[in-house]
Amino acid sequence: MPATASEPSTTTTPPNGTTFYRKRTIRRWLRLFVFFSLVTLLTGAVSVLFADLLWRSGWTNTSTILLVLFVILFGLISIGCMHGIFGFVLRTFGDPDRITRFGDYKKQSIEGVSVAVVFPTYNEGVARVMEGLRTTYVSLEQTGQIQGFDFFILSDSTDPAKWVEEELRWCELVRELDALGRIYYRRRISNEGKKSGNIRDFLSTWGRRYRYFIVFDADSVMRGETMVDLVKMMEVHPQVGLIQSVPALVNAESLFGRMQQFANRLYGPIFIAGLNFWAQGFGNYWGHNAIIRTEPFMQYCDLPHLPGRKPFGGQILSHDFVEAALLVKENWQVWLAYDLEGSYEEIPQDMVSNAQRDRRWCQGNLQHSLVLFGRGLRGISRIHFLLGIFGYLASPLWLLFLITFNWALWNLKSSELSVIVTRGMTTPWLKLSGKEHAFLIFMVCMGVLFVPKILALIDLAFDRERRKLFGGLQRATLSAVLETVFSSLHAPLQMLWHSKFVATILLGIGVHWGPQKRTADGMPWSEAVRQHWGQTLIGILWGAAVWKLDVATFWWFLPVLMGMLLAIPLSVWTSRTSLGSRARSLGLFLTPEETFPPSELDTLRVRMALLEKASPAPGDNAIVAEAVLDPYVNAIHVSLLREKQLNPEYRDALAKLGVGRPEVRELGEKLLGQGPEALTTAEKMLILSDAEVVPWLHRQAWIRPSKALASWWQAAIRKYAR
């Protein structure tokens, strides 16, 4: 295997823009201006209404704080609302400005084009990763265009059992699909730089072989035709550096997962169409289900470490937004192919898992505040960063708004003064009492929140085919109502979670979740109590305090408090797969992928169900024992270790790890003499990394007399006897 190192030779620049693209640039600025002007107008108008209410009630310092918070929070929901409105208009009247409409890419030949399809994985469920890959591979094979594609499983797993299982299942997959030399597996020695480091390592080793690479997540699936379309689009548009597909959420079984999936499929299209309206070729990257032009990515997207300490300094965690911004900075276009079907991903099945994922994203997004003012970045990239940051900052701001409101109320009650509502700016026209004025603002806020959902339903009503896919308009409407009720209860919990995340991240404290317990049907009650008791307690105390202060205000607060008070049952019930399937049988929360499942998802579901039924998963040590005892698993593992040593970087890393030293053989003796439980994970990893010790262990385990082996090994060998 020849190994030649080369430096990026010349600076990669996108081809010169044509008149077509220059015209589009002017239009893009116009779009941006129109969109955000409307957001500003809406936010400004309603904020004035709110300020007027505060003025009428008597302006205090808290009024200033409330107004500032209101402007920010309302601004954010206005952006969401405008996305919905613009998306609806575009979907109704047609949107010519989308990547799938530029040029006739369908006829483009991709012969001779090399594409890598990469699956980065980190201690994920191995069976699911491999089945997702299998599904994608088979689907691509059916297009007859597979010859240009190579698949890579890029493992960063640090769990020895996962490592061995990945190798085993990869080998099985390759044999079953007859895909040797088409599906590759590589595991890094150290997972430096996490996912972005993993991709970087792939690019440093093989990147130059491929014109494009398509990034998957561990739970992603893509239709072969969709991947071919993405490659064709990249070929037709040489100035495009990245195309992000919009993955549909699929395969959810719990009630929570199905509701999220339904919301994503019903509301998603209009929101994304709205986003594409102003972003155009300055779009964003979400880290997976996207195709990337290798050369500019290698040249411009190797991310620097940020100055300072954690949580903000160091490695950029949410690398995707930054990578998109860096491509755009260098005049490469980044597009959202929002109308391209056949791109899928999965979702957490309960509220707690969802929050755990949010915790990771929260830190990454907050870290973007350091990059926000980076010189040379495009304004639109900064907007993407800001929206990401405020996606999480909005929660503590909302909490602060509610607390400030309560503080003002307490102030008022403590002063024993009554509020005299005076005339305000809007009084001559609206002639509203204080309560009516407050109610009007409340209704406007609700309207802004719910308008996109209503528009999504109207959009559905006009589309006969889509209506069928959602189980009919009536069921879809009922589902949307129920989903809205749930999201209203879920929102306060998200607020508490996100506020905690932001606070702990800023203070540099980790959040301890503990191992999450799940039964076959979902979250057990005891686990829900452990995860939500704090939120429930906050709900009870807060509710009691507001009740004591002012009963009328309590009823206004009830929707917020209800989510907290019901956190435990809500978490348990929505995690239930039985309730998810009951809702499905009633025709609720149906999505197109459930009504008419694409063959890819059907196959994936059936295969996963068969695998789960086939045999219980062996314990971690049992899998490690297979690497020692099983003649085939051992041979696969050793062969891969030997191949790894051909890469000079890996060879150095292995040496740095301690591979080849006599201590590893001593650890091997300990493993044989005392069993795997006597070793730490790091020690097991070290042994498994040594291409000399692993085959030696295989031989020793089989030829040594039983008395020279730990009883654990004797039992493991007996399992091979029939």
Place this chain on the structure above:
Amino acid sequence: MDLSLESALNAPGASGEPAGNIAGRPLDEWNAAYAKVESYFHALRIRNKVLLGRLVIHVLKRAMRRAPQETHLSATELAAEEMDLVVTEWFGQVLQESPVGANHMLSTRGRLALLLVDMPGKWQEQFLHPPPWPEEFIKAMREAYLRAGPDFQLAKMAPRPLDLGPIATLSNLSMLPFRKMIFVWLMLMLLFVVLFVATHNSEQNQHLLRAFLLRVQNLFH
């Protein structure tokens, strides 16, 4: 391959061994040795019971031949060593590599080749069988190679410095010595500002502050 155990089983009287002993070892020991060798062949997915029995006996016979000379080794140890030798020698013949000094390389390559050619499914009868072997089997075995990645095309990616603008200046502040103290001082100053605003801005605030202080006072009484 001599697959008969008869000679060994009929021999005890002739060699003056007590009943129940074979090659100087008790039958129980050979039974354990049989189980170990059989387990290994099971691990290699040899499913055909007749073939399995023949292969185990072949290995045991070789072990029995060594047994009188190597009295310090148990029957299981002898059988396990012979099993390893038999398999490695056979790999050497099939793959045309010398088993001497291969240091596990040959065994690993052989086992991998068995897996890749699907020996358990297609070529079970050829396993440990003496030559000649079918051409297709030999070719498949010799060409079997597990390729984990294409040829390397190494490149060096280097991060480009990102000018963070004003943030770079701000982040440098975190490098200030005594930054925690400075933070505390800033917080104290902020507290004074809050106190000032609360006491000077409105009648209502003054009233609230007095009420608050009164409550604190009451707490201590």
